Amino acid sequence: MTEASTHHIRFTLNGSEVSADVKANDTLLNVLREQLGYTGTKRGCETGECGACTVLVDGKAVNACLILAPKVDGRAIQTIEGLAKGAELHPLQKAFIEEGALQCGFCGPGMLMSAKALLDEIPNPTEDQVRRGISGNICRCTGYAKIVKAIMKASRQMARVGGEGA
Amino acid sequence: MKKRGRGMACMYYPLGFTSYPNPSAAFAKYNPDGSATVLTGAQDIGQGSGTVLAQIAADTLGIPYDRISLIYGDTQAVPMDAGSVASRVTYIAGNAVKKACEQAKSILLDVAADMLGVLPHGLDVADGWVYLKDFPEKRVAIADVAKTAEVGRGRPAQGHGTYNPATTLLDKETGHGKPYEAFVYAAQVAEVEVDTETGEVEVLKIYAVHDCGKAINPMMVEGQIEGGIAMGIGYGLTENLVIEKGHVLNPQLANYIVPTALDVPPIESAIVEIPEPKGPFGAKGIGEPSLLPTAPAILNAIYDAVGVRIRDLPATPEKILAELEKLEKEKAK
Amino acid sequence: MSPVIGQRLPRHDAVLQVTGRSLYGEDIKMPGMLYCKVRRAGIPHARLIEVDTSAAEAIPGVMGVVTAKDVPFNAFGFTHLDQPVMAQDKIRYEGDAIAGVAATSLEVADQAAKAIKIKYEELPAVFDPLEAMKPDAPKVHKDNIPTHFTVVHGDIEKGFAEADKIIEERYTTQFVEHVHIEPHAQLAYYDPTGRLTVWTTVQRPFLVASDLGKVLKMPLSKIRVLTPCIGGGFGGKNEMTTEAIVALLSMKTGRPVKLVFTREEEFTATTVRHPYVMFYKTGVKMDGTITAREVKIISDAGAYVSWGESTLTKALVHAAGPYRIPNVRIEAYLVYTNNNIGGAMRGFGVPQAGYAYECHTDSVARAIGMDPMEFRMKNCVVSGDTLPTGQTLQNATLDEILKKLSSMSGWKVAGGDGR
Ligand code: FES
């Protein structure tokens, strides 16, 4: 398989089937942003160090800049565009807004997806677990205090709603 | 062994450029439906000026915040601004927005006075109404007045404003002059733990007290303080772009170390709100000052903990260990 | 009445931010857009003999290449017109732009930028500002010291004579990068009627417009600078960087041209926080009265002045710290080297000075055995005090702040507030 050879891949993106023709060395980040027009996922370094490009692949938080597109064939991808259910924001999104968790917001999409992966795995995290969960996401603006607070708040909110629903 | 220490640092910092004029300009207009459009040259760069300036406009124009449309970001369409730099936006662009809104308001009040059959100076605006100050029951909706002004009288309720701080140049020989119009002040305490085996420093807690005049949006002021502290921790302990013979050796985030959520400790911050008479609603600024005291407070805490003063930033474990070794040798003498 | 001043309102665009709908620099696109790459010098100091772009131009997909020859007026700078859009006769640091390429894909642009041949003769370089101040040092520009300042207040000799103790220290600081998580991004389109539209991630759009007007020799009425959402600045997006290169490429190709910096370019070819070398000397009485403070600052400007002069004046005015000191002398020098360009960064020179004066002030307090908090409470400026620049302070709040900090942090001071 040469570098230039194209692959036809199919995967679910925020619940919908999509397909794309990608090169062997295309990253998932490029396919999302350039081919599919999903620019919510951000590019801050392209070397796996800033976390701005974090998306969920089969529920796990990964750096889209490090994943080669052919590898996501058949998998389920979630991006920031799919976090809200239509007009209804996810509890994390609401908490981020209420707590003033973001300033420039550039880290936000990656930060929110990391937080989502964290809460999916640990619904009631300690502050330390939250800090660990987002330690791969650099935010240069906020000092993380309000981000951590927002994630804790969302987890409480979700526990409440989940509890009531059960 | 792990040793704890505390250190503190103060700072003062000006709003605006040193000596040079740095004006802001703004335009404001009541729309005929009672909403308002405000144009500013001040760019929101993530610090929140877009929100703060809209808050200033809302209260000056007397209409709800969510009925303000604040427009920026087009040099062919919005009034000039010297830029989102120098902690100047809330104070200088805020003053410009306030003046523009006041001019629009004075036209609105003129027309309303006519409509209500009273004198304009007895009127004020709030919550979408123009009302008689001494008898608030007598009132008329801003939407009606704005519409009458524009459609009925041909006098649209709009205005513009500029602001430039009053400063002087510095004398070439003595450096004397008045380079700034207003200053903000701050002080922080850092508590640290230094590992004498590894030289590693853990920042345990930062206390930060800042003056920003009246806080237009306390949540954003806190955000600026917390973000500044994180940057100050990096400045004091880890960040170092290594340039050797003109060549950058660490041009990646893998080895240029910016603080993560694990490196920033709990922060307790307080705002000392003493209104500045020249600021819009008494406000000053906060953008840059938040970062200033953090690094020296941490370095002073390191001294307090282990008795070594690091005189070259950043205070890396290697430097601390080397100084500790020197200290041991001196003691042994 | 429901005033919103003083309320904890969320950002006006918070919903867009959390749903990924905010459009930042790289998110802006235009149909038919070309991709730009800038070729950088890669060497710190050299005479530039020739830039050969023929191999780059021959690569299929390359639509245009520009060099210094294409720039109508090749100099800009806020206080000193010393910085070229692209290097002309001389290379002064590794990040100097040499040429810009526009191509149909980023890969081709990248390949073409690498194919450009730079013919140069290496010059002896200088990287240490103290070395650069010496008369026989290699010259980065005509004179290695573009500017220096002095502040004199009271009688410094008398002040030191009155002191019980004199403490002298030397402090140095490092190069720091802004690391706004969003890299610089620019998109320029020169339309057939001669109007130039530039989207750019910048903190001072009006300054970029006027600098573009100067280097392109275009009237400002034909230049429109638009700003998308900006992913942080911290001073790193204060000025024009490569907008003129992208604009020239759009003029040459007739198509929109876009450039996004890599993270590596952010580290190697944008401004940094100036490293300072600072000498502090303070005279103090045993009762904690500061009698004199002398400061000398040497700022490493790097290859161009950029914000070097204005950061240095800010540092100069604040270098003695927020303390009541009757006798002060401050000297400050800006020095060219072949290092990365020092620019604006949050705090604008004062964090460097603040680190030094606050650590030094601690040393002074400890030298007379006084608690650092108490020492600061005793010496902090209050309303009515005069700064070394002769300015009288109004509405100073530091005394209130220290009281609050002392109680909040549990750092108790003998004798209450110390005053
Ligand atoms: S862009 Fe993927 S981690 Fe930075």
Ligand code: FES
């Ligand atoms: S809000 Fe700007 S990087 Fe996080």
